[in-house]
Amino acid sequence: MKPFVRKWTIASWMGFCIASCSMHVNANKSIGPNDSGRLNLSFEIPFILYLPRWANYMRGHDANDLPTSAKPGNVVWRFPRAILKLSNDDSQEQMLANSTVSIEETSRLGLPIFSNYFQRNPERAAAFEAVQCMLRETHGLWTSLAKYSTPDILKSLYALARLQKAALYHELQQEEQRLQAEKDDKSASSTIEPELLQDLAYYAIFANAAYGWKLDLAWNRRLSLGGDIATILAHTNLSHDDIIAQEWTSKTHRPGYFLARDHVKKSIVLCVRGTWSAHDVLTDLCCLPDEAQVELVRPGIFYSTREKRVIRAHHGMLQAARLLKDAVQELIHEELKANPEYSLVLVGHSMGGGVCALLKLLLQDTVTTATAVYIYGAPCVVSFDDWESIRDANIVSVLMDGDPFSRLSFGHISDIGAAVSNLCADPSLRSRIVATCRGSIANMSDEDLSWCTDTHLGLQKSMANEKLVPPGRILRLSLSGRNQKRVVSLREESPANYLWLHIRPGMFDLQHHVPAKYIWTLQQLANASPMST
Secondary structure (H helix, E strand, O other): OHHHHHHHHHHHHHHHHHHHHOOOOOOOOOOOOOOOOOOOOOOOOOHHHHHHHHHHHHHOOOOOOOOOOOOOOOOOOOOOOOOOOOOOOHHHHHHOOOOOOOHHHHHHOOOHHHHHHHHOOHHHHHHHHHHHHHHHHOHHHHHHHHOOOHHHHHHHHHHHHHHHHHHHHHHHHHHHHHHHHHHHOOOOOOOOOHHHHHHHHHHHHHHHHOOHHHHHHHHHOOOOOOHHHHHHHHHOOOOHHHEEEEEOOOEOOEOOEEEEEEOOOOEEEEEEOOOOOHHHHHHHHOOOEEEEEEEEEEOOOOOOEEEEEEEEEEHHHHHHHHHHHHHHHHHHHHHHHHOOOOEEEEEEEOHHHHHHHHHHHHHOOOOOOOEEEEEEOOOOOEEHHHHHHHOOOOEEEEEEOOOOOOOOOHHHHHHHHHHHHHHHHOHHHHHHHHHHOOOOHHHOOHHHHHHHHHHHHHHHOOOOOOOEEOOOEEEEEEEEOOHHHOEEEEEEEOHHHHOOOOOOOOOOOHHHOOHHHHHHHHHHHHHHOHHHO
């Protein structure tokens, strides 16, 4: 299985790069007052491959200066803003000095391809503007790193990775001691409820089925000739008549989904698909926090209270939740009215799970039926400052140990940039970290581990950007051992454990994120629970 997983991971990453960055446009048009300028604009390679060239340029130029020495026809795309070198027309250069290329500017500058592409779809245009805003936000981060040499940046990244590994190892040691103390204390209980465990294993199959026959073929090597619906019916207890609505073609801020009646669990299930197309990638890239007013239900001893609150959440997923609410709200009301004994269950993997969590909050003012949300491979969705306010919203996020997207938001990346910049500015601290963490972390003394933990905490003071975390109750799924001795565990964690992006080899290994792995591990736990006997 491992070679296949590796090939699937590489193919997914290559597909992401191609889908995100394969656009290539050349527009030659006279734009100057004397028709003397020519404009060529190209998007050819992923940004991550262009970073060294961009950094080398920024070392020799002020970020606020726009070059005017370009030859006619020369155009450069630089992150985070598009700086167009236009010959013999300083007014056009000045216009673009403090912004990215907007839709209106593409039309005026003779780029009708871009103009028509975005203006045809208002949602796509809004997403494009949101991505531009995100790019502008990163400008300060990359310019702060650009003044340091590439070797310094790489050394600082290595030192930060070693420091994080030592601090994490020390933290895990302390956590194991705490768990052992709780195990010895009969009054303390940190086990997951058996009923919840059974539901998590059951609905993980729905989250996997939402990807249709393509993922089933890629992961299980099984081809469903009946298409996506046949895949759902083959994996679940549903019949064809139980499918209420379906949408398999995703658009910007409109992921694929299906709505069905589950007579086994007596529930109406809305299952939202995760990232699958270039449109979904655009939704993911709209990653800056946005505000939304939601109604929160506070359970009480005798009755529940409701309060309105403004929370901050992932912009793209929030917009997707709003549009999905408009699409399915009436259908959900009709089904719950026709089946008053049924509950509402929202299920999703990755981005689909994040949309489900926000949809649940948006539906609380109109849906009074008991609603549960199960998220597998939960992404960073809500602001850490707002997590406490929604922890009782019956949202459960299951995260595989090593899942790359559980600690990945705009704030996480900005914090890493700030920490690397601080280490570049303090070579002596960087050298001491490397010397202290040399060799195996497990062989380090308690004194060195404590120093690494304190040093990491000191670096975190400069890592104060707003970060998003997985929503609701967070359960971490861990695997240890090999083959027949493999042990699966599930335990609750604090969102504070997901505030820092850990730099390590394989940090973007997608095999810890695929939904099929969640099915296998959760079913192992469910079969071993008391309710399965």
